[in-house]
Amino acid sequence: MRRSVELQIITEALQKMGPHAPATRIWGRAPGANSDMAAEGNVWAGEPHDIALHIVTRLYGEQKAEPLSPLAQAEDAKRARDLVGEVGILMSAGADLESAPWHPVRPGDLVHVHYETAGTAATFGETYQIAAGRHGFLSMQLLAHTLPTDVDPGGMVGCFAVEDDPDPLMELWFEAGPHRLTIVRDGRPVHIGGAR
Template sequence: MNRSVERQIITEALAKMGPHVPATRIWGRAPSATGDMGAEGNVWAGDVHDVAVHIATALYVRLGERPLSPLAEADEAKRRRDIGAEVGALTAGYARLTSAPWYPARPGDLVLIAYELAGEFPPFGEAYAVEAGQHKGMLSLRLLHASANGGQPVEGVAGVFAVEDALDPLSEPWMEAGPHRLTIVRDGRPVHIGGAW
């Protein structure tokens, strides 16, 4: 299950802490070896979003949840013969994409996909570039690189999400690979970090 809603709630709660609202950084004091909370050198600071990701990741990994792509969630519902949950998983997955503050994709965006070990396939990663399509209003997703095991090329499975002239080149990797496997970079800054899940 995607935990972006819970992560957002944690982020909002942290942003409301302290005298400056909304807070962008959180400061704290770690206890010294003698238990003195005011000891110098024990001050730490963290970005609100980073602290929220840390909390949410620690919580849900500890609970043993394994994230699924929206398509995998729908497949599980289909196996249970729950048509409502099946349609709900697909609708909610696409809604999470289209409601993201960075959506829609733009030419120049980089899409990184990290896959874990699956059967005979080793863990590997792919990098795609979003580019302007040949027709007005269309975008393409071009494979830039795919590798596993310290840079070894991946044969036969790389580039499955490459597409030319699509209205929404991110919908297929978002729905099939899952938002938890995607990192999207715009203008050198990550706007979606899925690896935390």
């Protein structure tokens, strides 16, 4: 996320350079080139975004792609007609959840999920609270979210709330992915998925 902000700042700065802003292409002379601009290799040109991306990559290294949720990984394997891979991904994700030292969740736990910008949907977060259900299982109810009230693409806010579920975290773990979750128990984080 931070690199994308820096990339945007550098791109905007490059676009505002020179007397003909906003720049759509930036031209330059190769270091050590003489005044003969026509000589091959003396002149270069580039798009502001491409130059900014080059600068950010030189400063911070390659930006790694965000991990996919277990469900998205399984869907990729399914599209590739890799049944063994698909089943393996789903089984592994379930085993990762069930073997976590804080699992199962318990009443009072807070579960926060972070959503990155996707299409026209803004970056936002939701916090759910785990509570005892009416029939012996657990419920997970939406406690708060950071999406503006006038923006909710397709009723997404609160979609992971569940009533009386033996494992209320399962669907969220598979669909959003453990890398997007932070779980807090007794005021202390027990799972920080965004930590790298």
